[in-house]
């Protein structure tokens with residue numbers, strides 16, 4: 021079968037590898053589609069210190085079941101989460117599941133851009149393979165995980181009814197966050213991005229004002245105008261650029277929240293006036309990744325039609341053309357969300 025993987029600096033190659041086999045408690049999934057995430061692009065650029073595994077937003081059908089798996093059936097449409105917390109350690113007991121020390125060590129094999137992949141028993145046991153609702157098409161299914169990262173963040177920072185929210189960086193995940201915030205009670209939602217295409221897509225749902233990120237002062241003026249000069253209750257930095265975080269500290273109201281949501285480059289530093297941060301009382305809260313519980317909740321919101329993500333996937337490439345998928349995803353004027361498709365699509 022075909023498997024698209026990182027092959028060193030800046031290169032994706034497609035290998036021909038043996039099909040995975042489901043051991044006891046495990047399942048093998050036939051890929052329908054898997055989104056190309058911003059963190060996948062960072063891994064390709066060599067900016068993300070991790071195992072180098074790419075593809076973590078997969079949906080597909082159950083291809084085979086290992087011994088003892090009674091909750092799923094062959095042929096069933098499913099979404100799969102690539103990491104699971106242990107649900108037992110002190111970090112998990114406090115509800116900080118994605119910061120569980122073993123969370124990011126667990127993964128699917130060989131990755132999400134493979135025609136078939138094996139899901140470990142720990143994932144199956146903890147609910148990381150669940151039925152994809154018939155109302156959710158494959159393309160939208162790939163957005164469950166990135167959207168759930170937004171839901172996890174919203175729950176972590178605490179969104180209050182009527183809150184003003186500003187999203188710095190309106191890539192697919194920024195737009196998903198904005199739409200969820202709106203659905204969950206935000207009052208005004210604004211945002212900024214360099215790409216005109218993304219700004220336009222953002223304004224189709226969720227974001228009232230999307231401003232050009234080339235002029236940061238425009239974001240400041242927009243937030244002041246929309247919040248009666250107060251500043252935003254919640255500023256979401258959905259990009260890893262330190263300049264965007266610094267801008268975010270100016271957009272948040274006194275006592276407001278700055279959510280570090282995008283992945284910063286390893287080794288990047290933040291240059292802000294700490295006394296100002298202190299005196300303004302800005303709560304800086306990072307949020308990383310999500311859990312199968314929040315993914316299931318996003319699916320419920322979709323099925324209940326409280327959110328709509330049907331317009332965000334713009335490009336599809338088969339596993340064999342994964343390199344082209346990555347190149348397209350890296351051109352924000354051309355593409356919103358790019359997915360890699362497999363044999364179950």
Ligand SMILES: [Zn+2]
Nearest residue numbers: 057058059166
């Ligand atoms: Zn992702």
Ligand SMILES: [Zn+2]
Nearest residue numbers: 106109112120
């Ligand atoms: Zn844990």
